Amino acid sequence: MTYLRPKFRHPESPKNNLGYTRQYYEGALSTLCAGCGHDSISGAIIQACFEIDLEPHRLAKLSGIGCSSKTPTYFLGNSHGFNSVHGRMPSVATGANLANRDLIYLGVSGDGDSASIGMGQFVHAIRRNLNIVYIVMNNGCYGLTKGQDSATADVGSVNKSGAANQFSTIDLVGLALELGATFVGRSFSGDKAQLVPMIKAAMAHRGFAFIDVLSPCVTFNNNPGSTKSYDYVRAHLEATAAVDYVPFKSEITASYPEGTGKTIRLHDDSEIRLRKLASGWDPTDRGLAFARLQESRSNNEILTGLIYLDPNRKDLHEMLDTVGQPLNTLTEQDLCPGQSALEAINAENR
Amino acid sequence: MKPTNIKDPEYFHKVVDCQYACPAHTPVPEYIRLIAAERYTEAYMVNWESNVFPGVLGRTCDRPCEPACRRGRVEEKPVAICRLKRVAADNKGPVRQLMPQGPFPSNGKKIALIGGGPASLTVARDLAPLGYELHLYDDHKKGGGMMRSQIPAFRLPESVLDEEVDFILDLGIHRHFNTYVSSMKDILSQDYDAVFVGTGAPKGGDLRKIPGREEGDANIHIGIEWLANVAFEHTDKIGKKVVVLGGGNTAMDCCRTAKRLGGEEVTVVVRSPFKDMKASPWEIEDAQREGIPIRNCMPPKQFVVENGKLKGVLFEKVEAVYDENGKRSLVSTGEPDEFIEADEVLMAIGQENAFPWIERDLGIEFGKWDIPVVDRLTFQSTNPRVFFGGDAAFGPENVITAVAHGHQAAVSIDLFCQGQDLRERPAPTVNLFHQKMGIHEWMYDSQVVEDLRYAVPHAANEVALKDRKLEVELGFSQDTGFKEAQRCLNCDIQTIFTDRLCIECDACVDICPTSCITFTLNGEEEEVRARLNAPAEELSQDLYVSDTLPTSRVMIKDENVCLHCGLCAERCPTAAWDMKKYLYQVTKTCQVWDIMAPVQL
Numbered sequence A: 001m002t003y004l005r006p007k008f009r010h011p012e013s014p015k016n017n018l019g020y021t022r023q024y025y026e027g028a029l030s031t032l033c034a035g036c037g038h039d040s041i042s043g044a045i046i047q048a049c050f051e052i053d054l055e056p057h058r059l060a061k062l063s064g065i066g067c068s069s070k071t072p073t074y075f076l077g078n079s080h081g082f083n084s085v086h087g088r089m090p091s092v093a094t095g096a097n098l099a100n101r102d103l104i105y106l107g108v109s110g111d112g113d114s115a116s117i118g119m120g121q122f123v124h125a126i127r128r129n130l131n132i133v134y135i136v137m138n139n140g141c142y143g144l145t146k147g148q149d150s151a152t153a154d155v156g157s158v159n160k161s162g163a164a165n166q167f168s169t170i171d172l173v174g175l176a177l178e179l180g181a182t183f184v185g186r187s188f189s190g191d192k193a194q195l196v197p198m199i200k201a202a203m204a205h206r207g208f209a210f211i212d213v214l215s216p217c218v219t220f221n222n223n224p225g226s227t228k229s230y231d232y233v234r235a236h237l238e239a240t241a242a243v244d245y246v247p248f249k250s251e252i253t254a255s256y257p258e259g260t261g262k263t264i265r266l267h268d269d270s271e272i273r274l275r276k277l278a279s280g281w282d283p284t285d286r287g288l289a290f291a292r293l294q295e296s297r298s299n300n301e302i303l304t305g306l307i308y309l310d311p312n313r314k315d316l317h318e319m320l321d322t323v324g325q326p327l328n329t330l331t332e333q334d335l336c337p338g339q340s341a342l343e344a345i346n347a348e349n350r
Numbered sequence B: 001m002k003p004t005n006i007k008d009p010e011y012f013h014k015v016v017d018c019q020y021a022c023p024a025h026t027p028v029p030e031y032i033r034l035i036a037a038e039r040y041t042e043a044y045m046v047n048w049e050s051n052v053f054p055g056v057l058g059r060t061c062d063r064p065c066e067p068a069c070r071r072g073r074v075e076e077k078p079v080a081i082c083r084l085k086r087v088a089a090d091n092k093g094p095v096r097q098l099m100p101q102g103p104f105p106s107n108g109k110k111i112a113l114i115g116g117g118p119a120s121l122t123v124a125r126d127l128a129p130l131g132y133e134l135h136l137y138d139d140h141k142k143g144g145g146m147m148r149s150q151i152p153a154f155r156l157p158e159s160v161l162d163e164e165v166d167f168i169l170d171l172g173i174h175r176h177f178n179t180y181v182s183s184m185k186d187i188l189s190q191d192y193d194a195v196f197v198g199t200g201a202p203k204g205g206d207l208r209k210i211p212g213r214e215e216g217d218a219n220i221h222i223g224i225e226w227l228a229n230v231a232f233e234h235t236d237k238i239g240k241k242v243v244v245l246g247g248g249n250t251a252m253d254c255c256r257t258a259k260r261l262g263g264e265e266v267t268v269v270v271r272s273p274f275k276d277m278k279a280s281p282w283e284i285e286d287a288q289r290e291g292i293p294i295r296n297c298m299p300p301k302q303f304v305v306e307n308g309k310l311k312g313v314l315f316e317k318v319e320a321v322y323d324e325n326g327k328r329s330l331v332s333t334g335e336p337d338e339f340i341e342a343d344e345v346l347m348a349i350g351q352e353n354a355f356p357w358i359e360r361d362l363g364i365e366f367g368k369w370d371i372p373v374v375d376r377l378t379f380q381s382t383n384p385r386v387f388f389g390g391d392a393a394f395g396p397e398n399v400i401t402a403v404a405h406g407h408q409a410a411v412s413i414d415l416f417c418q419g420q421d422l423r424e425r426p427a428p429t430v431n432l433f434h435q436k437m438g439i440h441e442w443m444y445d446s447q448v449v450e451d452l453r454y455a456v457p458h459a460a461n462e463v464a465l466k467d468r469k470l471e472v473e474l475g476f477s478q479d480t481g482f483k484e485a486q487r488c489l490n491c492d493i494q495t496i497f498t499d500r501l502c503i504e505c506d507a508c509v510d511i512c513p514t515s516c517i518t519f520t521l522n523g524e525e526e527e528v529r530a531r532l533n534a535p536a537e538e539l540s541q542d543l544y545v546s547d548t549l550p551t552s553r554v555m556i557k558d559e560n561v562c563l564h565c566g567l568c569a570e571r572c573p574t575a576a577w578d579m580k581k582y583l584y585q586v587t588k589t590c591q592v593w594d595i596m597a598p599v600q601l
Helices: A038-049 A067-074 A087-099 A110-117 A117-125 A172-180 A192-206 A230-236 A286-298 A316-320 A339-350 B009-015 B016-021 B028-036 B040-051 B054-060 B081-091 B117-131 B158-169 B182-190 B223-231 B249-260 B281-289 B401-418 B478-486 B509-511 B525-529 B568-572
Strands: A059-061 A080-083 A103-108 A132-138 A183-188 A208-214 A238-241 A240-247 A262-267 A271-275 A302-309 B110-114 B131-139 B172-177 B194-198 B220-222 B242-245 B266-270 B302-306 B309-315 B318-322 B329-330 B338-341 B344-347 B387-388 B431-432 B436-438 B493-497 B518-521 B543-545 B553-558 B576-584
Touching: A038 A067, A038 A132, A038 A208, A038 B009, A059 A067, A059 A087, A067 A103, A087 A103, A087 A117, A087 A132, A087 A316, A103 A110, A110 A117, A110 A132, A110 A172, A117 A172, A117 A208, A117 B281, A132 A192, A132 B329, A172 A183, A172 A208, A172 A302, A183 A192, A192 A240, A192 A302, A192 B436, A208 B493, A230 A238, A230 A302, A240 A302, A240 B016, A271 A302, A271 B281, A286 A302, B009 B016, B009 B431, B009 B576, B016 B028, B016 B493, B028 B040, B028 B081, B028 B478, B040 B054, B054 B158, B054 B401, B081 B478, B110 B117, B117 B131, B117 B158, B117 B194, B117 B401, B182 B242, B194 B401, B223 B249, B223 B344, B242 B249, B242 B309, B249 B281, B266 B568, B302 B568, B309 B344, B338 B553, B387 B401, B478 B543, B509 B518, B509 B568, B525 B543, B568 B576
Parallel strands: A059 A080, A059 A103, A103 A132, A132 A208, A183 A208, A238 A302, B110 B131, B110 B194, B131 B172, B194 B387, B220 B344, B242 B266, B242 B344
Antiparallel strands: A183 A302, A240 A271, A262 A271, B302 B309, B309 B338, B318 B329, B431 B576, B493 B576, B518 B553, B543 B553
16 A cells, blocks of 8 residues: 655656756645646646745645545645644735745635635735735635535536536636736646746745636546546637746847747846737737637636736735834844934834 | 556556566565475475576576676665575475475476587476376586586585486476487487487687697696686696686686685786676685786786696786777787796686587578577577577576576476477566554565665685685574564565545655655656656656546656555555566466465475
8 A cells, every 4th residue: 555655756857957856845745536637737837946946944835625625635744734724724824925025925725715714805905915925726626525526617518426516607707807916827627838938937926826726636527528528628628828927037048039928037136038929919908808818718728828927017015114124033123213213203203 | 647557467566676687587576485484395495486497596696686686776785685595495394295206107208418518408397296207317427507616615515516407307397417419310310209409509609829839738727627627626736826817707616616626826807907807706806815816907818838848827917998988998008018937727718509419400590600590589499399598508607597488498398299389478477465563564575774785704814715615695683684684674564556546636746755755737758757746867767657547647656765664555545556576477488486475394
């Protein structure tokens, strides 16, 4: 019986610029069902963090409750983590972010955790442009309670018991766009070539980076008639563009013919490059994003890729004009600057 | 790349690296699992079926399996396969009743086997149950050939050898011991349907051109002849100061034997550098453990003889110089020559084939270096009635190679006697067995342990050096044997991929500890290897390629460092991956033991 993963790895495993192999970014062995899409997303997160040379102690993973929210155990075993209350991860993340702005925050949630019980929390975190990567592992069902339809199940999608969903669906991408998320993308657990660079770009983005990842539930929602099965998703994928993330100071190695590529510079001077751009597509145009999203819905397509990006909007810290360093690094001198500072402030108000 | 044809028996055979590297293709993981299950008797029989001399080989094999062992690619050292074989032999129960039981009904054919070593004995074992009348000739008083005459008793106890030789002789072999065959013409004139020559490489190398060789002859011996004299107890002592010339396993056996026969200052002197020595590393270690110095880069220049008595050997000092093609030459360093005192010298500088007893007008053609022209597949010489095997066929090799030759020569002799085409050989026996018992349960112990290779205990020098017949290696205990057996990765439990079941969920890719599995677009092998999830630079290891999948990609698995842990199959939601035990058995004349049959012991 194997519940343990062998410790041996490929003897020639590549190392990143920090000298770590991919193994350093792994977590415990997954206890999710065999073939769960969530495990692939965990794999993509591991790969992305390995590729951007992340120092694991610089990242905090936060989650709520659900199959998706279990996954932080299965990746980045050397990073910080907080498994919070069902649907309340955005509040915990907001608090953590305000206390220590130097960490990279990775929120992991599911369609139940974000689109049902945690909806109130989710939408306000977006409004505030909290600086976080927020991944929803979206399988359209409540896998942990045996596969009832979730709020993201499409109208007409048939679940494993044979019943078609009649309730209107919540499109998390449309919602995030509406509420002012500054980075909105959608991907598929079975397409790491798209997902890995998108996670890398989201981590470099300052502000609320939302990625809706379709992640088939092999046990309860991978049946014919389901619109979140491996086969259905693969057959209806439509990508806006291929995404490349280019860290700052990297050599420019490719150029694209006019009209087929676009480069967007992020606040830290890293770049997102889009290849094979659909004609007339511009991910910085919010109106266009709405229209394209609507169009794909009418065509029964699942629009994936980077859908909207605003690299310039202020994040929560900038809006609140908070102190520029983590609270735990403030000394008594910083917090109690003394009589003269008080007098200066009073003088300003006279 | 084309989809891999896993129906080709050789594809999965190659994945079982130990078995593939073994000349006799012994199913190594199969018997290692039996040892772990304390089923030593069956483990012995799996060996006996394949390599005929498990007790002998468990002590003395050259172990081509161990450098091939996959374990050595993911950690420091391979599984101690050879020593595990000995665990099976040491702990076996009664085995004789599991072997073919004679007398066998005669098939009317009569075969002569010249030489009583491992090759001839293997032919005898494989043909006896079919009813052949087998006549074994050897000039010594007992069978075993070089296993008896050249391997010292402190490495291979006589009782172990006797037992395994007798298993074969007792199948009803006609013994002609103490009989030197001096004429092949004479043998061929008798009514033998076929003749097998397994006379080994009996001629030890000499240094006739070195000055002083003739004068010092009384105290200068040819290594293998001296070892044989010790084994048959014609020699029981040696001078106090001994120089052994040569860097192979025979040199190691000579020096260690000399140390036990009264040699006080025994020195091995090798002309080449230490790293180029031909002896197996463990045999060098054993010699060094017994306090025998090994001197390198010193070719002998002169045997110094004074007043008709050997005083020692004068050596030149050289260094190895390599040209741009990597070809080595030994060049004098210009240092003064060194004189090493010696009462006796043992020359262990290689051995050669010798066939003074085969007349050259019998249709048996001889090629370069007086080696007979022998077909590599059939072991038939240019005289269709005469077959060669073991060292006699292609020059000095080792016991396990001789056994492998014996099996194939026996197949050829059988086909020849039945009037069939020797090139249309029966196919190997292959089988795939289901292993799945539950979601996380397999019939094999799939968990990969992290233990490092266990060391085998040795008898203390003070005791061992006093008794030529006291075995030095003590072998693993049952407990250590179990732990070492658990290190085996079970490479014969194959990962089998069924493309039509795959939903491309990537679960196997994510879980694979050694990143063996990639789903990618197909291409030419060289280019594909460069873009897999982990480097696939070991070209001798195959890529397992599936048919095209619905996303127009293919599954490619690099067999190189697969741990056979079964996680891909455990994480596969559709059982597109399965683990199945692959059993490969080389073509033989008959099955003397059915590995697959359940046994009541």
